[in-house]
Amino acid sequence: MPALLEVRDLRVEYHRASGPVVVLNGVGLTLQPGESLGVVGESGAGKSVLARTILGLLQPPWRIVGGSIIFQGQDLLQRSERELARIRGREIALTTPEPRKHLNPVRTIGDSLADVVQAHSRVSRREAYARAVALLTAVGIPDPGLRLKSYPHELSGGMCQRVIIAMGLAHSPKLLLADEPTAGLDVTISRQILDLMHELVNGFSSSLLLVSRDLGVVAHYCQRVAVMYAGQIVEVADVPTFFAKATHPYSRRLLRAAAAARDERRGVSAAMGERAIGGDTECAYVPRCPLAVEACRQQRPALEPLRDGHRVRCIRAAEIASGAVEV
Template sequence: MNDLLSVRNLKTSFMTRAGEVQSVRGVSFNVQAGDVIGIVGESGSGKSVTAKSIIGLIQPPGKIIDGQVIFNGLNLASMSDKELRRIRGNEISMIFQDPMTSLNPVIRVGKQLIEVIRRHRKLDKHAARQRAIELLREVGIPSPEQRIDQYPHEFSGGMRQRVMIAMALSCNPQLLIADEPTTALDVTIQAQILGLMKQLKERTNTAILLITHDLGVVAQVCTRVIVMYGGLIMEEGTVEEIFEHPRHPYTQGLLKSIPRVTSGGRQRLSTIEGTPPDLLDPPSGCPFMERCPHAGDICKTMPHYANFNEEHRALCWLYEPAEGNDAKWREGDTT
């Protein structure tokens, strides 16, 4: 099966007065139509920068240093901004983390939505307005005929996020990138928005890249998981593999930090000691070395990916390649 998106050795840096911040340091992964991939990791791990690099939204002092972003056979990383504008919002859409800063506060919601539709679908004003009303109805906004003429401040946070989703879906994109789409929303609205994304995937076979800190959301909606840390992919696999058989110590630490309902009363949450690496001067070896309970001298050298099967891999020296595609623990399985 051909990949819809193939990210190959992507490197993105920010040139600051203090030096080069290497935010993404060689990320590679593939996305197929219908995939729902969760990208997780601590703040500063490179999740959002990776997403923005894919659609060419890195602004100076940021710059893509190396790598390819192949979408439908085209290398987006080598395209001009004018060429990318024909793809952004049309074939690839993005839902940003804060809808209030993504929507223009002095322009009516309907006008902003209609502008996107007319730009990519070449409809007249009346047809575009009807399409906008239909989209607002699809995402669950009541009385869309009236709400379309209101301003963003007249919508709640959940409703503004629904508007952003309607805007992202307006052109039936092949790839939807959602950057923390449920942040700061209550659990009821969160469930509704995740349901909308599921419906989109089922109805149009749209691929979704979901950037989030919430592993519960990942378990609920995703088919695959990418775990990032220090600008690199630490582990990648199906949801079942990551949650049931996590291989990288960082992934294991993230999962242990999730509160669990137990019959034993109160419990102490597990933490990952230490702080993320300084990407102004990233380590030459494993970026998780200083916080890893298994670290040794060999970790001062960058590990290779250990492949457990075609979909599951981990960037860790705890594994030695065995015959074929298998890998094994050096010091015993601690999962």
């Protein structure tokens, strides 16, 4: 089956007066129809920039300097702004970590939802409101008729995220990009929202790209995992393989940090060190890698297959996988 989404060698820079900062440094990933992929990695790795690039939301001083984003056989980077606007919302939707910021504060939930419905389908305002009620019901908002008249500041964070999910799913998109959909919400509400999203995505046979710093969430809701580090994918594997056989020293460190965080109830990123940069002439993980050798400084490693569906960007992957060296 052809992939729904194939990101190839994507390079994105942020241009400052002092010069460009490389933020995505050759990202590649594929997503099959109906598949869910979790993207994990510490703060600043480039996860949100990746999601926003796929959706065509980057504006200067961001610059896409290379690569392609093949969605349903067509390169999104070659599409006009108008074509992208059509794809956005109808075929690809995005949820954000700060839902309240993305809701218009001076419009009611009903007006905002009806606008989204009407943006891509020719229905009357009345029909759009009826659809808005159905969407609010689908995302588990009690008293949807009443909620239509509410303003964003009258809703809790969890409710705002439900509204954003309702907007995202208004047109049964083929792909949902969920960027930290439960950031800042308590554990019970997070679970409810993730379950709901999972259910809706499965119902539509949509694919899900779930950005999260929580490996437990990814293990529960995704089939595959991609680990991002300093703007690159450093490991990709299916969930069982990843949790049993993660090989990249950074992935192993993430797993250890997640285990420690479970004990201490902290986020993974809190256990991580300083932000990483670089990685063009050497492996980006060299400064923090306990296994770095001279060869790691000579060139940037490629994302090489280790076994079926499991790829690792580390020249010592085979040694680590066999247990010849420990990390």
